Amino acid sequence: MLEKTQVSGGNVALNFASPCQFSDRVAIFQQHLDHSQPTRMSDGLQAFAGHFQCIQRDQIGECCGGIAHFVDQYIVIFRYVNMLGGKIDRILFNAQSSFAYTHPFRESHLMNTFPKHIFASLILGLLLVLTNLCQAKQAKPNILWIVGENLKLDLGCYGAKNVKTPNLDGLAAKGMRYNKVFSTSPVCAPSRSAFFTGMYQTSSDTHNMRSHREDGYRLPEGVRPLTHRLKDVGYHTANIKTMDGEEVGSGKLDLNFVNEGKLYDTNKWEDLCGKKPFFAQINTLEAEYDIYDRQTWRQPRVEWKGEKHHEKIATPENVTPPPYYPDHPLVRLEWARYLNSISGMDKTVGKILQRLEADGLADDTIILFFGDNGRIEPRGIHWVYDTGIHVPMIIHWPKNFPAPANYRPGTVSEEVISLIDVTPTTLGFAGISRPLGMHGRIFLGDRRGPSRKYAFSARDRIDETVNRIRSVRGARYHYIRNYFPDRHFTSLNRYKEKCFPIKPLMRKMMKEGKLTGPPAALMSPTVAPEQLFDTLADPHEINNLANSNKPEHQKALLQMRTALDVWMVETQDQGVFPEPDHIVKPFEKEMHDWFGTPPWAKGPE
Numbered sequence: 288m289l290e291k292t293q294v295s296g297g298n299v300a301l302n303f304a305s306p307c308q309f310s311d312r313v314a315i316f317q318q319h320l321d322h323s324q325p326t327r328m329s330d331g332l333q334a335f336a337g338h339f340q341c342i343q344r345d346q347i348g349e350c351c352g353g354i355a356h357f358v359d360q361y362i363v364i365f366r367y368v369n370m371l372g373g374k375i376d377r378i379l380f381n382a383q384s385s386f387a388y389t390h391p392f393r394e395s396h397l398m399n400t401f402p403k404h405i406f407a408s409l410i411l412g413l414l415l416v417l418t419n420l421c422q423a424k425q426a427k428p429n430i431l432w433i434v435g436e437n438l439k440l441d442l443g444c445y446g447a448k449n450v451k452t453p454n455l456d457g458l459a460a461k462g463m464r465y466n467k468v469f470s471t472s473p474v475c476a477p478s479r480s481a482f483f484t485g486m487y488q489t490s491s492d493t494h495n496m497r498s499h500r501e502d503g504y505r506l507p508e509g510v511r512p513l514t515h516r517l518k519d520v521g522y523h524t525a526n527i528k529t530m531d532g533e534e535v536g537s538g539k540l541d542l543n544f545v546n547e548g549k550l551y552d553t554n555k556w557e558d559l560c561g562k563k564p565f566f567a568q569i570n571t572l573e574a575e576y577d578i579y580d581r582q583t584w585r586q587p588r589v590e591w592k593g594e595k596h597h598e599k600i601a602t603p604e605n606v607t608p609p610p611y612y613p614d615h616p617l618v619r620l621e622w623a624r625y626l627n628s629i630s631g632m633d634k635t636v637g638k639i640l641q642r643l644e645a646d647g648l649a650d651d652t653i654i655l656f657f658g659d660n661g662r663i664e665p666r667g668i669h670w671v672y673d674t675g676i677h678v679p680m681i682i683h684w685p686k687n688f689p690a691p692a693n694y695r696p697g698t699v700s701e702e703v704i705s706l707i708d709v710t711p712t713t714l715g716f717a718g719i720s721r722p723l724g725m726h727g728r729i730f731l732g733d734r735r736g737p738s739r740k741y742a743f744s745a746r747d748r749i750d751e752t753v754n755r756i757r758s759v760r761g762a763r764y765h766y767i768r769n770y771f772p773d774r775h776f777t778s779l780n781r782y783k784e785k786c787f788p789i790k791p792l793m794r795k796m797m798k799e800g801k802l803t804g805p806p807a808a809l810m811s812p813t814v815a816p817e818q819l820f821d822t823l824a825d826p827h828e829i830n831n832l833a834n835s836n837k838p839e840h841q842k843a844l845l846q847m848r849t850a851l852d853v854w855m856v857e858t859q860d861q862g863v864f865p866e867p868d869h870i871v872k873p874f875e876k877e878m879h880d881w882f883g884t885p886p887w888a889k890g891p892e
């Protein structure tokens with residue numbers, strides 16, 4: 288592939304017999320960059336660590352001050368760091384028939400630092416040519432959000448059993464895995480409304496499920512969808528549903544605002560080809576019940592999305608449902624179905640990652656995987672226990688861009704993170720300063736905000752079910768305030784009653800006197816106004832410590848109670864204003880028409 292190399296008088300020329308493929312280039316470059324600690328100077332390639340960046344020809348003037356000799360459509364810029372303490376950071380390649388290196392300032396330093404033969408051998412190792420538009424050079428990284436639907440830390444890399452998640456496990460192994468990430472809401476629309484704008488849903492008045500769809504509501508002044516901010520700096524945006532016609536994402540928006548104009552440029556992966564840079568979001572289909580035909584009431588049992596294709600890794604026999612459910616075959620069956628949904632989701636993630644590689648985009652694309660809210664189980668989604676708000680997050684940084692100082696591949700972060708932090712962090716990836724006044728902090732980037740002690744979450748009306756609950760989650764303790772202690776797990780919610788067979792089962796067993804212990808406690812029609820859980824000692828959050836006499840519990844309670852009060856004032860929690868009846872009432876009929884009404888409950892008037 289490389290025909291000859293010439294080094295003379297500080298000018299270097301390479302002649303290529305034929306263009307190499309993108310994958311060759313990556314392989315060659317990676318091979319050398321992995322040796323970041325030089326041991327033998329005779330191998331000049333080992334003296335370097337860093338990254339390279341590809342940019343389009345029309346950007347070169349800005350980056351390199353108008354260096355001439357462009358023959359090919361693209362040029363490639365290598366940036367690297369001299370591990371010997373030099374300042375070398377740039378070599379220019381003209382990528383096709385000849386190579387021109389003309390950078391006097393660098394040249395003198397380069398040649399003084401390295402013997403020429405070492406420099407030549409370095410060049411030999413770094414040859415490359417770009418072959419198509421999908422592989423064009425770019426100045427900013429692509430950003431891919433893979434947003435998992437309704438899951439807790441139920442991936443193999445988090446230690447979950449009876450799931451098969453090799454793709455996400457692999458991503459975590461070479462990226463960073465976050466252990467303490469919490470959604471701002473235990474249900475889709477308010478959570479997504481928050482992390483898509485960078486404002487708590489309780490501040491922007493988007494905290495009630497599926498609100499503001501028909502009332503002309505606009506986001507508060509200065510608050511904008513994430514994708515609009517990214518477009519400002521040249522990002523093409525996508526909410527991907529298909530890759531070459533194959534369904535990989537739901538394409539759902541589920542935002543509690545609808546009047547902000549177009550939010551994405553496309554929903555097809557192919558449309559991103561040649562668009563540099565891009566922000567793509569893929570909302571996974573799993574884990575969710577298959578409810579979107581709005582005819583769910585007709586179904587005897589509601590299937591999980593994609594269930595027919597899910598490998599049966601988990602079985603009723605091998606799963607261990609949490610102790611607040613009765614050990615019953617139906618509970619075990621439903622638990623296995625959930626876990627198999629997660630394994631099914633991972634397969635789709637695998638397709639996405641493979642496609643990134645195949646299109647030559649992997650090394651230019653930051654990947655964030657996270658859950659939009661917690662686990663889809665009866666006491667999970669809708670509730671601010673950890674099961675409803677504790678979500679997985681994995682971030683993988685691409686080779687072609689300098690990683691932030693606090694990005695440590697292969698490690699696990701224990702810092703408390705809220706999904707509201709994902710918004711300014713993502714903007715930071717795109718080179719956008721955190722907008723002043725935006726909620727959330729940058730947790731990964733060179734302008735990290737101060738650590739957060741607590742992640743705040745809120746639950747308000749969901750479907751026809753009115754409630755108001757607030758949650759403060761620290762590294763260990765979890766404080767919950769229930770504004771309606773007379774409403775809890777047993778409250779009527781038609782979606783839950785129809786889709787989650789565990790709930791009617793428990794109702795029946797309770798009536799028959801067959802429940803004791805935590806399952807019986809869960810079926811109590813009331814809940815304590817305040818709950819405090821030690822998530823270390825009590826990961827299932829069944830022992831309320833709010834009335835504990837232990838000084839450490841009292842201290843945690845006082846601190847977190849106060850933190851919540853301050854947060855509610857500072858963020859102007861709109862939950863103090865109940866929705867009027869004319870807004871709430873229609874949801875009863877809508878939910879009845881969608882899911883039906885259980886015999887014990889009253890139908891809509």
Ligand SMILES: [Ca+2]
Binds near residue numbers: 437474475659660
């Ligand atoms: Ca969700």
